[in-house]
Amino acid sequence: MKKLALSDDILMEIDKPARYLGNEMNVVVKDPSKVDVRFAMCFPDVYEIGMSHLGIQILYEMLNRRDDVYCERVYSPWPDLHEIMVRDNIPLFALESQDPISDFDFLGITLQYEMCYTNILQILDLSNIPIWAKDRSDENPIVIGGGPCTYNPEPIAEFFDLFYIGEGEVCYDALLDLYKKMKNSGDYSREKFLHEASKIPGIYAPSMYEVTYNEDGTIASFGPIYDDVPRTIKRQVLMDLDSGAYPTNPIVPFMRATQDRVVLEIQRGCIRGCRFCQAGMIYRPNREKSLDVLKDYAKEMLASTGHEEISLSSLSSSDYTDLPELVNFLIDDCCGNGVNISLPSLRIDAFSLDVMSKVQDIKKSSLTFAPEAGSQRLRNVINKGLTKDDILQGAGLAFEGGWNKVKLYFMLGLPTETEEDMRAIPELGNDIAVRYYEIPKDQRNGKCQITMSTSFFVPKPFTPFQWAPMYEKGEYLRRAKIVNDTMHEQLNRKSLRYNWHEADVTVLEGLLARGDRKVSAAIYEAYKSGCIFDAWSDYFDCDKWDAAMEKTGISLDFYAYRQRDLDENLPWDFIDIEVTKDFMKREWDKAINQQVVTPNCRMQCSGCGAKSLGGGICYEGKN
Amino acid sequence: MKARIKFAKYGTMKYVGHLDIMRYFQKVIRRSGIPIKYSEGFNPHQIMSFAAPLGVGLTSSGEYMDIEMVEDIPCDEALKAISNEMVDEMEVLSFKYLPEKATNAMASVMASTYSLTYKHPQEFDFTLEELISYKKKFFDDSDEINVIKKTKKGEREVDLKPLIYDFDIVNGADIADFDDTLDKRPDIVFLINVSTGSNDNIKPEFVLYHFFKSIGIDTKERSSFYIHRIDMLTRNKDEKLISLDDVGFLV
Numbered sequence: 001m002k003k004l005a006l007s008d009d010i011l012m013e014i015d016k017p018a019r020y021l022g023n024e025m026n027v028v029v030k031d032p033s034k035v036d037v038r039f040a041m042c043f044p045d046v047y048e049i050g051m052s053h054l055g056i057q058i059l060y061e062m063l064n065r066r067d068d069v070y071c072e073r074v075y076s077p078w079p080d081l082h083e084i085m086v087r088d089n090i091p092l093f094a095l096e097s098q099d100p101i102s103d104f105d106f107l108g109i110t111l112q113y114e115m116c117y118t119n120i121l122q123i124l125d126l127s128n129i130p131i132w133a134k135d136r137s138d139e140n141p142i143v144i145g146g147g148p149c150t151y152n153p154e155p156i157a158e159f160f161d162l163f164y165i166g167e168g169e170v171c172y173d174a175l176l177d178l179y180k181k182m183k184n185s186g187d188y189s190r191e192k193f194l195h196e197a198s199k200i201p202g203i204y205a206p207s208m209y210e211v212t213y214n215e216d217g218t219i220a221s222f223g224p225i226y227d228d229v230p231r232t233i234k235r236q237v238l239m240d241l242d243s244g245a246y247p248t249n250p251i252v253p254f255m256r257a258t259q260d261r262v263v264l265e266i267q268r269g270c271i272r273g274c275r276f277c278q279a280g281m282i283y284r285p286n287r288e289k290s291l292d293v294l295k296d297y298a299k300e301m302l303a304s305t306g307h308e309e310i311s312l313s314s315l316s317s318s319d320y321t322d323l324p325e326l327v328n329f330l331i332d333d334c335c336g337n338g339v340n341i342s343l344p345s346l347r348i349d350a351f352s353l354d355v356m357s358k359v360q361d362i363k364k365s366s367l368t369f370a371p372e373a374g375s376q377r378l379r380n381v382i383n384k385g386l387t388k389d390d391i392l393q394g395a396g397l398a399f400e401g402g403w404n405k406v407k408l409y410f411m412l413g414l415p416t417e418t419e420e421d422m423r424a425i426p427e428l429g430n431d432i433a434v435r436y437y438e439i440p441k442d443q444r445n446g447k448c449q450i451t452m453s454t455s456f457f458v459p460k461p462f463t464p465f466q467w468a469p470m471y472e473k474g475e476y477l478r479r480a481k482i483v484n485d486t487m488h489e490q491l492n493r494k495s496l497r498y499n500w501h502e503a504d505v506t507v508l509e510g511l512l513a514r515g516d517r518k519v520s521a522a523i524y525e526a527y528k529s530g531c532i533f534d535a536w537s538d539y540f541d542c543d544k545w546d547a548a549m550e551k552t553g554i555s556l557d558f559y560a561y562r563q564r565d566l567d568e569n570l571p572w573d574f575i576d577i578e579v580t581k582d583f584m585k586r587e588w589d590k591a592i593n594q595q596v597v598t599p600n601c602r603m604q605c606s607g608c609g610a611k612s613l614g615g616g617i618c619y620e621g622k623n
Numbered sequence: 624m625k626a627r628i629k630f631a632k633y634g635t636m637k638y639v640g641h642l643d644i645m646r647y648f649q650k651v652i653r654r655s656g657i658p659i660k661y662s663e664g665f666n667p668h669q670i671m672s673f674a675a676p677l678g679v680g681l682t683s684s685g686e687y688m689d690i691e692m693v694e695d696i697p698c699d700e701a702l703k704a705i706s707n708e709m710v711d712e713m714e715v716l717s718f719k720y721l722p723e724k725a726t727n728a729m730a731s732v733m734a735s736t737y738s739l740t741y742k743h744p745q746e747f748d749f750t751l752e753e754l755i756s757y758k759k760k761f762f763d764d765s766d767e768i769n770v771i772k773k774t775k776k777g778e779r780e781v782d783l784k785p786l787i788y789d790f791d792i793v794n795g796a797d798i799a800d801f802d803d804t805l806d807k808r809p810d811i812v813f814l815i816n817v818s819t820g821s822n823d824n825i826k827p828e829f830v831l832y833h834f835f836k837s838i839g840i841d842t843k844e845r846s847s848f849y850i851h852r853i854d855m856l857t858r859n860k861d862e863k864l865i866s867l868d869d870v871g872f873l874v
Contacts, residue, residue: 001635001712008849011638017679018639021635021639025708025710254639254646254647256643305650305654306650338661
């Protein structure tokens with residue numbers, strides 16, 4: 001029998017033991033004693049969420065292509081197992097070898113959302129790795145973070161030895177080579193390695209930097225403690241996406257993962273530049289994968305996994321140049337024999353409706369629009385190009401094609417939002433319903449169903465809204481109530497539905513997104529008081545977080561509700577994403593003061609700075 | 624033609640539940656490229672059905688699924704194609720075609736044979752000889768074994784005696800064909816052949832629970848024993864119990 005870290009008694013006691021077994025199809029098996037570097041790659045959430053993440057699959061493939069590295073996976077044990085591991089003192093283990101994480105050279109943790117921060121501490125704690133980086137010895141693994149939340153790593157900086165800023169394809173080899181060299185020469189110490197690593201482009205070693213604060217709590221200075229450590233960290237960008245490693249034989253979980261399908265990444269970046277969207281900024285410039293590569297990957301991945309569904313991944317699939325050709329290829333050459341395409345949210349137009357009618361059951365499927373704001377004025381503020389005409393026209397086409405369900409996504413609490421903007425949300429819903437009922441009764445498909453959902457806006461680093469204030473919980477709920485009340489005044493209210501998110505998590509997410517190093521004390525305190533799985537509403541405990549903030553002197557007034565000054569030193573200013581702060585300031589001004597839109601990258605260059613990277617959309621059609 | 628696939632599931636795979644095993648095989652079949660038949664409709668699915676599902680935590684060397692083929696390829700070719708797509712500790716044992724009138728695996732299961740061993744041997748202080756003599760009284764020499772069985776509809780009294788086809792207790796070293804995933808042959812192995820199916824479905828640990836109860840020992844069914852399904856059986860036209868595997872034929 002293959003080795004298992006957990007005993008039969010435990011596996012029979014816990015929920016979904018298949019989370020902890022490894023042994024899935026396409027898993028990479030190596031002899032750990034025959035490699036130089038053992039790398040544990042972690043997604044700090046439960047298995048079925050973590051297994052759905054494409055980034056880790058890419059890194060798993062890329063690292064395992066090296067014969068001298070064995071990359072394995074680890075996910076957060078669900079609270080039922082967490083309790084048993086603490087009770088019985090069982091160390092956290094990697095799925096492939098079932099060996100303890102403490103045996104590894106690196107523990108890599110991907111940071112996809114702020115609400116997983118306490119789960120990071122859970123992972124470290126269960127691995128018997130000291131939670132604070134300063135307490136670690138040469139024997140402990142190097143803890144390295146990556147992913148979107150590293151664009152402000154400061155609230156968790158003291159828990160990590162290193163962060164990788166940017167796309168993993170670029171610099172991991174240099175980092176692993178350095179580690180191997182120092183280990184083999186016998187000249188390794190944690191301190192020395194971190195010092196050397198900090199000179200590799202994109203690598204940020206928090207312990208090599210110090211922060212001083214002004215009396216009002218803002219940052220006075222931030223800089224390296226050694227002269228040979230760079231002052232700014234440049235985001236690493238893979239310019240030729242076709243050249244990057246791609247998991248053409250990804251692991252196939254036994255359990256149903258959230259993404260139970262082949263995922264084809266068609267491009268990175270987005271040409272749109274919505275002002276609230278961090279992904280739209282930190283993945284600039286927009287870079288496409290070539291059609292031929294994607295066609296090969298699609299066939300190969302369906303064959304190697306046996307999945308019955310294939311899906312496209314990107315920030316805005318409709319903007320992919322060869323989308324019609326790609327989609328037609330998938331329908332003609334990959335579908336059939338029980339294989340379906342699951343379409344990402346496409347811009348609703350004649351093409352997408354035609355495709356949808358081929359691959360979905362119209363009666364069951366719904367159309368999705370993300371206007372993000374109800375009024376045209378506010379859509380201009382956030383630079384969301386979509387107009388009311390676009391929406392009504394798209395919906396009209398769809399209604400005539402037989403659809404009768406529409407989903408609309410909005411945000412509440414955006415900068416400059418007024419009551420009029422809030423009321424515009426259900427009014428837009430009503431207008432769409434009106435458009436539906438214009439169709440003669442005998443030609444339409446019963447009643448229509450317009451579902452509107454709002455989330456609350458959270459300002460993120462490296463967006464033009466990074467200086468914006470947030471509101472208190474009660475204010476968010478008041479806004480949601482205005483939307484709800486207005487909906488009930490609409491003529492077609494019986495065709496309208498409205499859902500809104502909880503506000504507790506929103507405020508906390510805002511704190512963690514824009515916090516500085518001082519915030520780490522509150523995260524630690526929250527974990528110690530029992531917070532894990534904060535992203536799961538069943539486990540999120542707002543009172544414990546409030547107590548942790550209170551105890552550590554972390555105030556929401558300062559971190560969340562405050563309008564930041566444009567000249568303030570922001571905690572993430574030391575990171576250079578190659579999109580300039582000047583551009584962010586110009587966009588802030590265009591949003592708040594002029595309330596005008598910025599054309600998308602394909603229409604006109606807005607001089608954000610990403611052109612200096614030398615490729616992608618910035619040079620499209622200009623070679 | 625319809626085909627029957629026999630497979631084994633052991634080691635780590637015993638913690639993967641039946642629904643996940645079904646999904647696993649759908650993907651295995653698609654990867655293997657064997658010409659399985661799909662249903663009609665908007666979301667076509669493979670025509671595939673499983674015999675009695677195996678509970679989480681049980682191992683087996685006699686699991687079955689029936690599939691329908693659009694084209695009949697040689698059995699050894701199909702077996703090889705499917706075997707190539709297996710994960711560790713899942714094994715395809717045979718691929719055979721079924722006679723036209725054969726009932727499907729699920730409906731034809733009449734009995735299952737199991738071996739059970741102690742999870743925690745130190746909790747049981749009996750010699751093999753003692754157990755055999757207790758068993759003689761409990762099973763061989765008794766005319767009826769009336770027990771209360773809990774069902775979805777409530778509790779009812781059943782007579783276990785006619786539903787237990789065989790009950791032996793042996794030394795593990797004396798069995799030729801045994802679950803070889805266990806590190807060492809245990810001293811005491813319970814071999815039980817019980818009625819299986821939609822009507823009188825008896826679990827082997829239920830039999831052992833009542834056996835031990837008859838000698839004053841309280842067992843916890845699942846958590847007291849490792850349970851291994853050896854095979855599933857059906858009745859041939861002479862009403863004799865035969866392996867589900869023996870219904871099929873090789874091409």
